[in-house]
Amino acid sequence: MVSVTRIMEKALFGFAKQWIAGDTLEAALRSARQSYKKKMNVIINKLGEYNTSKKIIAETVNEYQTILLSLKKSKIEGGISVKPTQVGLLVSKKECIKNFTSIIKTAALSNSFVWIDMESSDHTDETFEVYHKLFSSYERLGLALQANLKRTKNDLVDLLERGAKIRLVKGAYRESAKIAYKSKAQVDENFLNLTKLLFKKGNEFGIATHDCKMIDTAVTLSKKYARQFEFQMLKGIRDELKLELVKQKFSVSEYIPYGTNWLPYSIRRLKERKRNILLLGSSFIQSHRV
Secondary structure, X not given: OOOHHHHHHHHHHHHHOOOOOOOOHHHHHHHHHHHHHOOOEEEEEEOOOOOOOHHHHHHHHHHHHHHHHHHHHHOOOEEEEEOHHHOOOOOOHHHHHHHHHHHHHHHHHHOOEEEEOOOOHHHHXXXXXXXXXHHOOOOOEEEEEEOOEOOHHHHHHHHHHOOOEEEEEOOXXXXXXXXXXXXXXXXXXXXXXXXXXXXXXXXXXEEEOOOHHHHHHHHHHHHHOOOOEEEEEXXXXXXXXXXXXXXXXXXEEEEEEEOOOHHHHHHHHHHHOHHHXXXXXXXHHHHOOO
């Protein structure tokens, strides 16, 4: 007899597959080709984190290299997004840097972009150290910053002085009130302030949000500041808005996660903000209209 948990997981996947490409690399590449046909770039992420097995870490590194070579072969613009704990940070910072270096060497063959994801605050400082070490050797390397953390403004100022490439996100990890803003209003206000700072002092950055207020602010700022930037949104969410932004000549990238570890990722996305549930539901309904 199929367990209740399995039935619930199956039902949730019917909903989650809206923003998860599927279990396999082939499914992710298929989704990437569809995005590119719609004149969007792609950012592919293999789901999973906190790897400690060197065998699994090596397999993950190889898979990211395969993604990069496949994007080059298909002539698809974009790149990948990698969590430091996927590629060895829990083993050692040295191991993580070694594996990122291997990935970057492959990315250089097609001039693809590599984004380093930001994880929970336990790993923030180490992630900065990894980024600074790698950015000196590969300029098409970006770093995610989370607007829910109180430290992020200072971090952003420091990173921009170094010429860093930033992806601004709201933040999906549960953090202490001592270090993080807890209310939606506070996070939104910080996101807007950080967006303004990016337009004033940054270049080659990503505004990663589905929030119309944040997007409208970025559109307005782009008329004042001539910056190279892109909007980044999750596969299957706000599809009509993405196409409208493309029509307006803005650069848009679809973030395409795939893999068997879809459940914790999906739960984190839903917990991140209550509004995400409404956006996902709305997008689900629109995509299933007759």
